[in-house]
Amino acid sequence: MWAYKLLYHLKTTVQNIREHRATVLMSLAAVGFTLLLLASYLLLLTNLQAIGERLGKELQIMLYLETGLSGKERARVQDAVTAREEVEGVEYCSPQEALRSLGEAMGEAAHVLKGLEENPLPPSLEVRLKKPYRNLEAIEEVARVLSELKGVADVEYGGGWMKRFFAFVRVLRWLALSLGLLLLFASVIVISSTLTLGFYSRKEEIEILRLVGATEWYIRFPFFLESLLQGIGGAVLALGLLWILFQGFRVNMGTSWSLFAGWIQPHFLSTPMTITLIFLGAMVGVISSLLTFSRFSEER
Amino acid sequence: MPHEISNMAVSTEVNSKIIQLFNVTKTYSGGVAALEDVSVQVERGEFLFISGSSGAGKTTLLKIILGVERVTQGQLVVNGRNVTRIPRRELTQLRKETGFVFQDFKLLENRSALENVALALQIRGLPPGEVRQRAYHALRAVGLADKRDQNPLCLSGGEQQRVAIARALVNNPLILLADEPTGNLDAGLSREIMDQFLEIHERGTTLLVATHNESLPAYCGKSRIVLDQGRLAKDG
Ligand SMILES: Nc1ncnc2c1ncn2[C@@H]1O[C@H](COP(=O)(O)OP(=O)(O)O)[C@@H](O)[C@H]1O
Ligand SMILES: [Mg+2]
Numbered sequence: 001m002w003a004y005k006l007l008y009h010l011k012t013t014v015q016n017i018r019e020h021r022a023t024v025l026m027s028l029a030a031v032g033f034t035l036l037l038l039a040s041y042l043l044l045l046t047n048l049q050a051i052g053e054r055l056g057k058e059l060q061i062m063l064y065l066e067t068g069l070s071g072k073e074r075a076r077v078q079d080a081v082t083a084r085e086e087v088e089g090v091e092y093c094s095p096q097e098a099l100r101s102l103g104e105a106m107g108e109a110a111h112v113l114k115g116l117e118e119n120p121l122p123p124s125l126e127v128r129l130k131k132p133y134r135n136l137e138a139i140e141e142v143a144r145v146l147s148e149l150k151g152v153a154d155v156e157y158g159g160g161w162m163k164r165f166f167a168f169v170r171v172l173r174w175l176a177l178s179l180g181l182l183l184l185f186a187s188v189i190v191i192s193s194t195l196t197l198g199f200y201s202r203k204e205e206i207e208i209l210r211l212v213g214a215t216e217w218y219i220r221f222p223f224f225l226e227s228l229l230q231g232i233g234g235a236v237l238a239l240g241l242l243w244i245l246f247q248g249f250r251v252n253m254g255t256s257w258s259l260f261a262g263w264i265q266p267h268f269l270s271t272p273m274t275i276t277l278i279f280l281g282a283m284v285g286v287i288s289s290l291l292t293f294s295r296f297s298e299e300r
Numbered sequence: 301m302p303h304e305i306s307n308m309a310v311s312t313e314v315n316s317k318i319i320q321l322f323n324v325t326k327t328y329s330g331g332v333a334a335l336e337d338v339s340v341q342v343e344r345g346e347f348l349f350i351s352g353s354s355g356a357g358k359t360t361l362l363k364i365i366l367g368v369e370r371v372t373q374g375q376l377v378v379n380g381r382n383v384t385r386i387p388r389r390e391l392t393q394l395r396k397e398t399g400f401v402f403q404d405f406k407l408l409e410n411r412s413a414l415e416n417v418a419l420a421l422q423i424r425g426l427p428p429g430e431v432r433q434r435a436y437h438a439l440r441a442v443g444l445a446d447k448r449d450q451n452p453l454c455l456s457g458g459e460q461q462r463v464a465i466a467r468a469l470v471n472n473p474l475i476l477l478a479d480e481p482t483g484n485l486d487a488g489l490s491r492e493i494m495d496q497f498l499e500i501h502e503r504g505t506t507l508l509v510a511t512h513n514e515s516l517p518a519y520c521g522k523s524r525i526v527l528d529q530g531r532l533a534k535d536g
Contacts, residue, residue: 001425008422019410208406211366212467213395214423216388298388 005218012222013229016198024230027194031187031234031284032241038183039242039269039277045176046273047266048169055162059134061127061143064154067095074123077151081125086133086142091126095119122153136166184284191230191288195223199296210298224289231285235278243268315380318344318475318506319365324374326360326530334360336530337374342508347501349517349524350510356527358510359403362477365508366400367391379474396424399468401478405460407452407467413439414448417467424471438466442496458489465493469500476500478509482516494520 017024063081065074074092081090093101098121103110129142139157147155199206209219246268269277319342326335334357342348350358363369364376367383376383381394407416417435426434439448442462452460461481468476478497482490490513498520501507509516517524526533 004427005422005425007428008425204406205408208408208419209423211368211395211400211402211406212420212423212471213392213398215392218423 005221009218009221009225013225016202016222016226017229020198020201023194023197024226027190028230028233028237030190031230031281032237034183034187034190035235035238035277035281036241038180039238040245041176041179042273042277043242043246043269045169045172046269048172050267052166052169053134055165059129059136059139059157059162061129061139061146062156063125063127063146063149063152064122064156065124066151066153067122069123069151073151077149078125080149081127081146084142084145086129086138088128088130090128093124093126095121095123098122098124136163184280187231187234187281187284188288188291191227191285192292194230195227195289195292196295198223198226199292206296216293216297220289220293223292224286227289227292228282228285231281231283231288232278233281234284235281238281239269239274239277316344317341317377318346318379319508320375320377321361322375322377324364324376325372326357326364326369327372333530335364335527338527338530338532339374340525340532342506345501345504345506347497347507347520347522348509349520349522350508350527351512351514351517351524352527352533354512355529356512357530358512358527359479360530361527362400362479362508362510365475366398366477367394396471397474399471399473399476401461401464401468401476401481403480403483405452405464407460407463409451409453412449412451413444413455413463413466416452416463417470420467420470434470435466438470439463441469442466457484458492461485461489461493462496465496469505473505475506475508478507480511481509482511482513490516491519 063077065077069077078090078092081087096119099113099119102121103113106113127142127146129139133139133142143155143157146152206219246266250266319340321338321340324335324338325333327333338357338361340361350361352358360369364371365378365383367386371384374384378394379397381390383391383394386394407413408419411419414432414435417438418431421431421434436445436448439445442465444459444462444466447455447459452463455463461484465478465481468478476497481493481497485493494516497507497509
């Protein structure tokens with residue numbers, strides 16, 4: 001029985017859409033454009049976040065030890081560091097090794113190091129953190145704790161610019177949230193107005209349906225479907241457009257982006273993100289119809 | 301004579317009366333009292349005319365029975381249901397049992413005659429084949445089988461009237477409410493519609509027909525109540 005009803009609902013929905021297709025198309029375009037803004041913003045954000053993650057992966061904590069520690073004392077520091085749950089691995093770097101890698105890094109200019117009478121570099125521990133802790137907050141916290149260990153002279157980790165980068169991404173994320181809400185709200189208004197027009201243009205039919213004993217939900221369902229379709233359609237439209245724009249960007253600007261971003265390829269929205277956006281579109285549709293229904297019930 | 305009955309005392313049990321109005325008053329928001337202290341009892345299977353001049357409250361009476369308008373005061377019981385404060389959910393059930401033919405037909409102009417009739421079946425979730433078949437039979441019963449694919453705009457007033465009747469009857473309602481069913485028809489067509497109603501009545505349906513046409517009750521040989529400015533006048 002419900003299956004037949006669904007069939008009639010689908011028919012009515014198709015008929016509704018066909019009868020005011022200009023309005024529906026405009027609404028779809030408006031919702032699509034709005035969601036496109038949101039999706040592009042998310043795309044930028046996820047790519048920036050990818051860069052951040054990449055940088056975060058390279059983040060290590062360097063613990064400079066006091067010179068003149070005995071092997072036993074050094075081992076104690078190393079054990080204490082390893083014991084922390086955030087720590088994935090620790091590598092000891094002797095002053096000699098440090099000097100050698102410094103020499104390698106300096107290349108041609110390395111000969112100035114030969115003039116040194118004494119190795120000025122302290123022994124150090126390179127601390128790699130586990131994945132979930134490779135972010136600025138966690139690193140700062142771990143670094144602070146480690147710096148208080150006995151035998152540790154100094155701590156160093158990714159520079160202040162990273163702090164600024166992460167702060168920037170964080171601001172962008174908050175902006176995304178508020179901008180997103182605003183844009184979704186705008187979509188709701190667009191779909192809701194389209195539905196309202198639909199309700200008015202089918203006033204007679206709705207009246208008759210009520211008189212022959214249709215339930216409110218029977219009357220509403222085609223509008224609900226139309227609204228849902230507009231929300232999902234808008235999201236799909238936005239994602240399709242974004243994908244085309246993204247391909248264009250990759251072909252024309254990909255190299256400059258990679259240079260800026262440290263050889264990270266720009267990538268499209270992840271599958272979960274894509275699904276989330278379509279889901280958001282669907283939610284916009286559902287909310288729009290519920291809002292509209294509340295104004296069009298038979299007064300009793 | 302108006303009986304004084306408290307809200308609680310109104311019996312909603314199924315009895316021989318299918319429509320009961322107890323001291324019903326309907327006042328529209330503008331302050332117009334369309335019905336005043338009207339008490340009517342309609343027997344199951346009765347064929348009753350509601351007559352009275354224009355503005356007497358005939359349409360209002362039908363509308364409150366169908367739950368389109370709310371009773372301002374008094375009690376209304378239809379087929380054992382107290383409709384006075386009926387929730388919307390039960391109202392749909394009541395309406396499925398009650399066919400109506402309004403004065404302005406209320407047909408959809410963007411649907412064929414058959415589709416207009418089918419509407420009343422689709423809402424019950426009947427399979428498409430059955431819907432078509434029953435809608436077709438209902439149209440054939442009013443002599444419009446060959447006009448089933450016509451748009452109502454292409455049909456005459458009498459034919460539109462009959463499509464509306466077909467739609468009202470397609471669900472085999474217990475009650476048929478008709479508002480000025482001959483209002484737009486000439487005498488010949490009026491008689492045809494009345495004959496149709498008599499036939500429906502024969503099958504056991506309760507009919508309530510509002511009309512300002514004095515000759516219809518006599519033609520059908522049925523009783524009537526008379527409304528005068530919202531009040532029940534002595535049976536004429
Ligand atoms: N929706 C309405 N709002 C306000 N007044 C109404 C409404 N419908 C009817 N009336 C008034 O109620 C009275 C009875 O109307 P109606 O029931 O249509 O009478 P009839 O069908 O006998 O001509 C009239 O005075 C009419 O103007
Ligand atoms: Mg009237």
